[in-house]
Amino acid sequence: MNVCVFCGSKTGGRAEFVEAAEDLGRYLALRGHVLVYGGGSTGVMGVLADAVLMHGGRVIGVITEHLARPELMHSGVSDMRVTLDMHERKSQMHTLSDVYVALPGGFGTMEEFFEATTWAQLELHDRPVAILNTCGLYDGLVVLMDRMLECGFLSARCRALVSVFNETAELCAWIDRNSGSGGEG
Numbered sequence: 001m002n003v004c005v006f007c008g009s010k011t012g013g014r015a016e017f018v019e020a021a022e023d024l025g026r027y028l029a030l031r032g033h034v035l036v037y038g039g040g041s042t043g044v045m046g047v048l049a050d051a052v053l054m055h056g057g058r059v060i061g062v063i064t065e066h067l068a069r070p071e072l073m074h075s076g077v078s079d080m081r082v083t084l085d086m087h088e089r090k091s092q093m094h095t096l097s098d099v100y101v102a103l104p105g106g107f108g109t110m111e112e113f114f115e116a117t118t119w120a121q122l123e124l125h126d127r128p129v130a131i132l133n134t135c136g137l138y139d140g141l142v143v144l145m146d147r148m149l150e151c152g153f154l155s156a157r158c159r160a161l162v163s164v165f166n167e168t169a170e171l172c173a174w175i176d177r178n179s180g181s182g183g184e185g
Contacts, residue, residue, distance in 0.1 A: 001179050002060070003028055004036040004097035006112040007044040008105030009072075012137075017104045018047050020134045023168040024103065025051025032057075033175070036096045038089070039063030039081075041074040044103055049074050062092045090115060099178050100129045101171065104137050120161045128178045130163040132171050138164070 011018055025048045028035050035052045038045055039061030052059050053076050061077040068082045083089040090112060102113040117129050131138050142164055148154040165171040 001098045001175075002034045002036050002096050003099055003101060003175060004093050004116070005048060005101045005103055006105060006109045006116075007037070007048060007103035008109055009038075009040050009043040009045055010106070011043050011047065012104050014135055016135045017044055017137075020132055020168050021047040021103055022051045024048060024101075024132070024171065025057070026055050027168070027172045027175075028052050029055035029057025031172075031176070034058045034060060036060045036062065036093055038093075038108075039067070039074060039077065040072055041076075042072065044105060046074060048103065049077060053077070060096060062089050062096070064089050094119070094125070097127065099127055099175060101175075102129075102131045102138075104132070104134050110141075117161055121158045128163065128174075129161055130165060130171060130174055132168060133164050133166050134168075136166075 007021065021044045029052045035049065035057065037049060040046055049059050059077045059079065061074055061080040062083060063073055063080065064083050064085055073080065081092060083092060100116040102109055119125050120127065120129055133139065145154065145159055145162065149156065149159040163174055165174060
């Protein structure tokens, strides 16, 4: 299964963020899943890709031309796809993926996560979406989504599109349960 992971180009300054990426990467490789990610060598992205590769797994990087520089692009990823812009990058990532996971990250991670979730809401795909809420990073987002439900901006069906996990082991079990769901790639 191809697992698309949105995550930060920075490590966030906490060992737990790095450990979560390492744990997920090891799991993906050992279970034979393919990592689809943004192609970077830095931050949580780099840690994740390194862990998959270190354990003999397969990685597909999708990076834009303007980011495809030696200091940013992961040199160890043999299947690196360079796109013209961010729209093409996300389109390729979506085409390749069976499930979506958001690890710790910033604005880019959130933008990609919300696009995948919105597309599920609009029934443009039926792929599962999850957040790994390491160290409570996304607590505010979970509260916001629940408040959107309470105020009538999200239906119960739409709120249920996003699964939230506090531990990597819980996320990995969720991926196992969703193996074979959705996807076009």
